Amino acid sequence: xxxxxxxPRYKITEKSQAVAFWCDPxxxxxxxxxxxxxxxxxxxxxxxxxxxxxVDDSQLPKDRFSAERLKGVDSTLKIQPAELGDxxxxxxxxxxxxxxxxxxxxxxxxxxVV
Amino acid sequence: AQKITQTQPGMFVQEKEAVTLDxxxxxxxxxxxxxxYKQPSSGEMIFLIYQGSYDEQNATEGRYSLNFQKARKSxxxVISASQLGDxxxxxxxxxxxxxxxxxxxxxxxRLQVFP
Numbered sequence: 001x002x003x004x005x006x007x008p009r010y011k012i013t014e015k016s017q018a019v020a021f022w023c024d025p026x027x028x029x030x031x032x033x034x035x036x037x038x039x040x041x042x043x044x045x046x047x048x049x050x051x052x053x054x055v056d057d058s059q060l061p062k063d064r065f066s067a068e069r070l071k072g073v074d075s076t077l078k079i080q081p082a083e084l085g086d087x088x089x090x091x092x093x094x095x096x097x098x099x100x101x102x103x104x105x106x107x108x109x110x111x112x113v114v
Numbered sequence: 115a116q117k118i119t120q121t122q123p124g125m126f127v128q129e130k131e132a133v134t135l136d137x138x139x140x141x142x143x144x145x146x147x148x149x150x151y152k153q154p155s156s157g158e159m160i161f162l163i164y165q166g167s168y169d170e171q172n173a174t175e176g177r178y179s180l181n182f183q184k185a186r187k188s189x190x191x192v193i194s195a196s197q198l199g200d201x202x203x204x205x206x207x208x209x210x211x212x213x214x215x216x217x218x219x220x221x222x223x224r225l226q227v228f229p
Contacts, residue, residue: 031215042118042205042219043159056216089157099215101147101166105159 004106006092012112018080021109024073025094031055033103034067034077035091043091049075082113116141118206118220125225127196134181135191135223137206145211148189150180153203153222162204165189167211196227 005024013019025032030051035043046065048056051072060067064083069075079086093105117140127133139148150162165173165180173180181190193200203224207217 033216040221042207042221043217044219045216048215091157091159093159099211101149101164102161103149103217104161105151108157108159110157 004092004094004104006090006106006109008109009107010110010112012114013082015084015113016081018078019082019111020079021077021090021092021111023075023077023092023106025075025092026104028096029094029104030072030097031095031100032069032075033093033095034075035093035105037089037091037108039088046077046090079111082111084113087111087113116143116146116208116210116218118208118218120206120220120223122223123221125223127193127225127227129198129227129229130195132192132194133196133225135193135204135206135225137189137191137220139187139189139206139208141187141208141210143210147209147211148180148182149207149209149217150178150189150191151205151207152200153205155202159205163191193225198227198229201225201227 007022032049034046037043046060047067049069067077089108091108095103119138146167148165152160163175163178165182177194179192203222205222206220
């Protein structure tokens with residue numbers, strides 16, 4: 001069964017350093033999402049792509065976070081500089097098209113900022 | 115503003131018994147979708163079941179069913195014949211069809227199944 005691939009699975013970084021996460025959605029899925037999940041809470045959307053275009057990045061802290069999906073396939077989420085409050089799990093998800101009732105998540109990338 | 119409420123932080127159920135996980139939602143949109151996800155300790159969000167606001171019948175997927183009561187704005191998940199492997203966090207989520215495409219999640223319910 002096709003899966004959403006994410007890496008790295010775990011990352012420990014020092015405050016003020018840069019960190020990047022990679023996501024490869026299910027083949028053919030046009031819509032890609034990055035969510036952040038703080039321990040004990042539900043995931044919250046950071047950014048949504050439709051192909052290579054950003055559809056919603058209203059909750060993305062743009063002073064330190066950036067996301068790209070250059071060829072409309074895989075995507076990278078970057079944090080620079082990392083802050084202690086960025087410690088969370090970063091989940092990538094994809095769906096065949098916008099408005100689909102099937103949204104599949106990857107295993108997530110756990111970030112700890114020390 | 116759209117909102118999802120899960121009032122049960124934790125639930126216990128004995129193996130082979132049924133359990134209901136509560137979810138209420140708030141939206142002004144007439145067209146929306148409701149989702150349930152399971153999150154084991156490994157972290158992956160596993161899609162369980164979907165209910166559209168215009169679906170007349172309650173959604174079912176194997177041992178999972180969604181008790182959809184539109185007038186009460188509730189979308190409870192029912193798991194029948196619980197198994198030890200069902201122990202996990204369960205999240206209810208909603209998407210307004212005519213709004214952004216994003217899912218709004220509740221705070222989750224931790225289910226523990228004991229022998």
